[in-house]
Amino acid sequence: MSLNALFKAGLLALGMMTLVACESTENVTDAGATTTETVAPAETGPTAAELEEQRLAELRKNHVVYFEFDKTDILPQDEEILRAHGAYLAEKSNVKVLIEGHCDERGTPEYNIALGERRANSVVNYLKGLGVSDAQLSVVSYGEEKPVDPSSNEAAWSKNRRAVLVY
Amino acid sequence: MLKRLLVVAAMATGLWSATAGAALDIYITEGLAGARPVAIAPFKNLGAYKPPFPVEQVVADDLRRSGKFRPLDLAEMPQQPYLAEQVNYSLWNAKGVEAVVIGTVNSSDGTNFTVTWTLLDILSAKTSTTLKDGQLTETRTKFLAEGTRVVAAKQFRQYCHLISDKVYERLTGERGAFLTRIAYVLVNHGKPNPFQLAVSDYDGFNETPLLRSKEPIMSPDWSPDGKKLAYVSFERGRSEIYIQDLYTAKRTRITNFKGINGAPKFSPDGRKLAMVLSKDGEPDLYVMDLATSALSRVAPSREIDTEPSWAPDGRSLVFSSERGGKPQIYRVELASGSVSRMTFEGEMNLGASISPDGRKLLLVNRTNGQYRIATQDLNSGAIQVLTQTQLDESPSFAPNGSMIMYSTLHNGRQSLALVSTDGRFKAVMPASSGEVRAPAWSPYLY
Numbered sequence: 001m002s003l004n005a006l007f008k009a010g011l012l013a014l015g016m017m018t019l020v021a022c023e024s025t026e027n028v029t030d031a032g033a034t035t036t037e038t039v040a041p042a043e044t045g046p047t048a049a050e051l052e053e054q055r056l057a058e059l060r061k062n063h064v065v066y067f068e069f070d071k072t073d074i075l076p077q078d079e080e081i082l083r084a085h086g087a088y089l090a091e092k093s094n095v096k097v098l099i100e101g102h103c104d105e106r107g108t109p110e111y112n113i114a115l116g117e118r119r120a121n122s123v124v125n126y127l128k129g130l131g132v133s134d135a136q137l138s139v140v141s142y143g144e145e146k147p148v149d150p151s152s153n154e155a156a157w158s159k160n161r162r163a164v165l166v167y
Numbered sequence: 168m169l170k171r172l173l174v175v176a177a178m179a180t181g182l183w184s185a186t187a188g189a190a191l192d193i194y195i196t197e198g199l200a201g202a203r204p205v206a207i208a209p210f211k212n213l214g215a216y217k218p219p220f221p222v223e224q225v226v227a228d229d230l231r232r233s234g235k236f237r238p239l240d241l242a243e244m245p246q247q248p249y250l251a252e253q254v255n256y257s258l259w260n261a262k263g264v265e266a267v268v269i270g271t272v273n274s275s276d277g278t279n280f281t282v283t284w285t286l287l288d289i290l291s292a293k294t295s296t297t298l299k300d301g302q303l304t305e306t307r308t309k310f311l312a313e314g315t316r317v318v319a320a321k322q323f324r325q326y327c328h329l330i331s332d333k334v335y336e337r338l339t340g341e342r343g344a345f346l347t348r349i350a351y352v353l354v355n356h357g358k359p360n361p362f363q364l365a366v367s368d369y370d371g372f373n374e375t376p377l378l379r380s381k382e383p384i385m386s387p388d389w390s391p392d393g394k395k396l397a398y399v400s401f402e403r404g405r406s407e408i409y410i411q412d413l414y415t416a417k418r419t420r421i422t423n424f425k426g427i428n429g430a431p432k433f434s435p436d437g438r439k440l441a442m443v444l445s446k447d448g449e450p451d452l453y454v455m456d457l458a459t460s461a462l463s464r465v466a467p468s469r470e471i472d473t474e475p476s477w478a479p480d481g482r483s484l485v486f487s488s489e490r491g492g493k494p495q496i497y498r499v500e501l502a503s504g505s506v507s508r509m510t511f512e513g514e515m516n517l518g519a520s521i522s523p524d525g526r527k528l529l530l531v532n533r534t535n536g537q538y539r540i541a542t543q544d545l546n547s548g549a550i551q552v553l554t555q556t557q558l559d560e561s562p563s564f565a566p567n568g569s570m571i572m573y574s575t576l577h578n579g580r581q582s583l584a585l586v587s588t589d590g591r592f593k594a595v596m597p598a599s600s601g602e603v604r605a606p607a608w609s610p611y612l613y
């Protein structure tokens with residue numbers, strides 16, 4: 001493009017259209033907080049379906065595991081959480097779970113996408129070891145893009161290095 | 168001490184639309200010892216309408232940011248000429264000024280402005296005695312460059328950048344890169360759509376939003392003709408690569424493989440897109456032919472490979488890899504597939520790209536836990552650390568290689584920052600609200 005054409009057309013100053021992205025994808029990270037309406041009938045006791053729902057609600061409350069800086073191994077203190085999810089998923093082969101991998105803000109965004117995927121895969125491999133099938137498990141890495149705490153300090157960073165199990 | 172150079176409110180006159188002001192403000196953090204003294208004299212307003220911006224300030228700011236020039240403050244100027252015949256060369260020479268820009272602005276309607284400018288060579292004007300027709304002739308006036316144009320108010324500032332480009336080119340012999348744009352991602356966690364892809368002039372003015380989303384947007388990259396952006400969007404719940412035309416707003420989804428779809432980079436000829444996919448396990452480099460969508464895998468390994476970037480000749484890619492342990496920069500020749508390691512200094516090196524002249528590697532170096540922007544000379548291997556800010560990442564060269572835009576942590580917020588490639592000039596450009604990340608400098612736009 002010649003310079004004259006550039007200024008004549010005003011292309012550099014052109015008001016470009018704003019696209020608003022598809023809004024069908026809700027943020028599902030906080031799914032645990034949205035499933036609390038389990039009201040047991042007073043006389044008959046909970047039905048099987050209600051018990052199932054209660055169990056899933058419990059799992060959703062404890063659905064985050066944390067990682068050390070630059071590390072992707074499952075920590076011993078998080079194994080109990082993953083065993084509970086693994087037992088449930090192994091039993092209910094029709095239930096699927098999405099595992100999100102996240103990082104703190106240190107390191108480049110692209111490297112953190114790779115690191116976050118490794119963290120999510122650590123959870124996948126742990127669950128597969130408990131008899132969960134591949135078909136039940138999917139993974140997304142958000143890298144450093146979706147911090148729980150956007151502050152820049154050790155406390156925030158340790159909360160942000162995580163994998164989240166989303167049903 | 169931070170010195171605020173651009174006062175947005177004072178410049179946002181009625182002539183400008185709401186988006187015309189600077190979305191990013193520039194604060195200078197480091198001075199210019201050793202830079203060449205030049206002067207941009209105040210442009211004389213010959214008409215009744217105030218120009219949208221003071222030409223002299225826009226041009227002086229531009230030249231200063233290259234690190235190569237130290238434009239004089241108004242108080243230092245021995246005179247304020249606006250016509251060539253008013254210039255007293257010995258006064259400027261005594262100040263050590265090597266070149267002066269003078270000019271005028273005129274408007275009869277407040278909508279269109281006539282800008283006229285001249286670049287005068289002070290140093291060689293003094294000694295420019297030439298032998299002509301057997302006689303020594305002393306020329307006192309030396310025009311290095313000049314121009315005049317009628318510009319609309321909306322394009323006034325961009326025309327000032329064009330003047331900077333011409334002055335810079337005449338004084339350095341290398342093309343100016345001030346009439347360029349940057350793409351970046353704004354993040355504002357309080358908003359219903361926290362993620363926004365935007366482009367602006369390189370100095371943060373004339374911001375145009377391109378895409379707003381509830382979900383993350385990453386890694387914008389310009390096509391070499393400056394007409395398209397490739398980027399990553401999570402709008403459908405996982406990463407996908409898109410290419411968007413900036414002028415028609417037409418958007419095309421390029422990949423949606425299982426796993427990571429990331430780090431898109433246009434080849435220098437615009438026909439291919441390098442990217443990172445993890446569809447076959449660990450993140451690997453791929454090159455896609457954009458005409459056929461055919462994918463070829465490049466330099467595969469069982470470890471993390473990411474951040475591909477093209478050499479200027481398009482024959483090789485530099486990239487980050489954990490194949491040797493912690494991430495370091497490697498280069499792969501695309502024809503032969505041969506891979507060589509490029510970096511050895513520091514705990515890790517990431518996010519590399521090669522300078523437009525092919526002489527330097529720009530990268531993020533981590534030493535003692537600090538992430539800093541550095542260049543590595545490709546001949547000597549010498550590393551120069553350019554920044555001392557915090558959590559520096561995503562460095563991107565101006566198309567002439569003279570300046571680098573990157574993202575950094577400033578007052579607890581992620582901000583853009585600018586450093587001249589010689590390390591002399593440093594400034595931060597925080598967003599007016601929220602955070603800003605992933606800057607990508609456009610190619611030349613004319």
